[in-house]
Amino acid sequence: MAHAQDILKSPPPRRPPKLTSRRIGIHTSSAGGVENAAERAYRLGCNTFQIFSSSPRQWAPYELARPQCEQMLRLREKYDLKPLVIHTNYLVNLASTTETFLKKSIEAFRGEIERALMLCADYLVLHPGSFKGANREKGLLQTAAAISAASHGLGLAKGGLMILIENTAGAEFSLGGSFEQVAEVIEHVRGQVPVGACIDTCHTHVAGYDIVSEQGFLDTLAQLDATIGLKNVPVWHCNDAKAARGSKLDRHQHIGKGTIGLEPFRRLLNDPRLAHCAFIAETPIDEPGDDRRNVAALKKLVG
Ligand SMILES: [Zn+2]
Ligand SMILES: [Zn+2]
Numbered sequence: 043m044a045h046a047q048d049i050l051k052s053p054p055p056r057r058p059p060k061l062t063s064r065r066i067g068i069h070t071s072s073a074g075g076v077e078n079a080a081e082r083a084y085r086l087g088c089n090t091f092q093i094f095s096s097s098p099r100q101w102a103p104y105e106l107a108r109p110q111c112e113q114m115l116r117l118r119e120k121y122d123l124k125p126l127v128i129h130t131n132y133l134v135n136l137a138s139t140t141e142t143f144l145k146k147s148i149e150a151f152r153g154e155i156e157r158a159l160m161l162c163a164d165y166l167v168l169h170p171g172s173f174k175g176a177n178r179e180k181g182l183l184q185t186a187a188a189i190s191a192a193s194h195g196l197g198l199a200k201g202g203l204m205i206l207i208e209n210t211a212g213a214e215f216s217l218g219g220s221f222e223q224v225a226e227v228i229e230h231v232r233g234q235v236p237v238g239a240c241i242d243t244c245h246t247h248v249a250g251y252d253i254v255s256e257q258g259f260l261d262t263l264a265q266l267d268a269t270i271g272l273k274n275v276p277v278w279h280c281n282d283a284k285a286a287r288g289s290k291l292d293r294h295q296h297i298g299k300g301t302i303g304l305e306p307f308r309r310l311l312n313d314p315r316l317a318h319c320a321f322i323a324e325t326p327i328d329e330p331g332d333d334r335r336n337v338a339a340l341k342k343l344v345g
Pocket of ligand 2: 242244245292293294
């Protein structure tokens with residue numbers, strides 16, 4: 043991500059940001075400590091947000107201090123920020139066929155769960171992984187087994203934490219390029235851990251689903267309902283796409299500026315079947331203020 047002007051360094055807003063009937067937010071920087079993300083999210087006009095609870099491309103374990111978690115909770119209550127979504131580190135691959143890498147991934151994912159519980163997060167988003175060296179079916183089974191192993195004994199249900207399997211662009215060996223694959227992981231894990239799905243609009247589009255035409259959008263939602271079930275999708279990642287439908291190229295674009303365009307987001311945000319969902323942008327920051335503009339673009343679509 044480009045260097046953004048940190049919203050924490052500008053004076054706080056004089057009036058509280060206008061909110062909508064939908065939960066709308068953005069992936070927010072945790073620079074200076076995770077608790078700072080809550081203040082940033084509020085100033086960006088969000089009523090929900092997503093963070094990384096550790097450095098997203100490093101293995102180094104990250105220890106959260108109790109006061110940080112308390113401050114996070116205080117700010118979330120003060121600003122009515124819910125749900126809190128945590129995105130798992132990108133290095134974690136629970137489908138890895140390399141024993142040492144799998145062990146490392148399971149340990150790291152266990153750390154993700156522990157931090158999510160400490161932060162009283164509602165959801166922990168996970169990419170189902172890459173099956174390179176095996177086959178897709180084995181990969182899906184292994185990811186499911188690794189989720190169970192990593193979460194064993196941690197009390198997710200008691201802590202109010204749910205793991206969400208995210209659909210992916212489906213390139214090469216990556217798992218989760220179809221709703222069926224995400225549903226399969228969920229089926230295997232269900233009963234052991236609270237589990238659901240996070241659906242990313244960019245991934246769905248470049249994986250080949252039609253969400254752009256009105257009929258295509260309805261058909262895709264029907265397919266989602268028939269496989270994963272709409273009630274099992276509490277979080278959407280709202281990203282426009284730089285690449286074409288079916289390209290399997292995962293490049294996020296600003297809302298309304300890509301190959302998806304504004305209308306599908308309007309349909310998504312106003313669909314009464316999705317009123318329970320949180321909608322979170324993971325859009326690029328090319329210019330200072332892009333984060334605020336993308337949140338505003340989504341909010342403006344709520345009718
Ligand atoms: Zn996403
Ligand atoms: Zn993506």
